[in-house]
Amino acid sequence: MVIGLARGNSFDALFQLGVALAVGSIPDALPAVVTTVLSLGTVAMARKYAIIKRLSSVETLGSTSAICSDKTGTLTMNQMTVTTLVLPGASYHVTGHGYSTEGDIKRVAGEGATDLDQVLLPMVLCSDASVQEGKCVGDPNEGALVVLAIKNGVDINEIRLLITRVSRLYAVT
Secondary structure, three states, X not given: OHHHHHOOOOHHHHHHHHHHHHHHOOHHHHHHXXXXXXXXXXXXXXXXXXXXXOHHHHHHHHOOOOOOOOOOOHHHHOOOOOOEEEEOOEEEEEOOOOOOOOOOXXXXXXXXXXXXXXXXXXXXXXXXXXXXXXXXXXXXXXXXXXXXXXXXXXXXXXXXXXOOOOOOOOOOO
């Protein structure tokens, strides 16, 4: 307790911890100690307006070492946008936002002609996503790639009818 007070911790918290550790030295009291510590943590989180409904979310957050965020709308609007396309020998800038099919693909670096359809067709064919009225139906990442193909003039519905999928592999985890 002396070390905790020297570090600036409150007396109440240290006292509760001391009692919990004393009671916890007896194996029968372990569930009571764990419940007490978890309830104190929940109260502290509730004071900061952070309440989590599922325990699995807390476990995931506890093992997180970095939280990445961006300002492109992925987190706030659940939309992804391809802004740059880099290929061997060429780089392209993509205009437009979200799942809007309005925008262009402009070469910003590299020389020679590159047929973007050879790159964009596999993106469409391996994707289950579609874009309808500015909304993505399916995975947001796949939706961004489908929008990229549409911006290049690829008719995704026609391509998917002409080239049918033979099989699909599912990842087993």
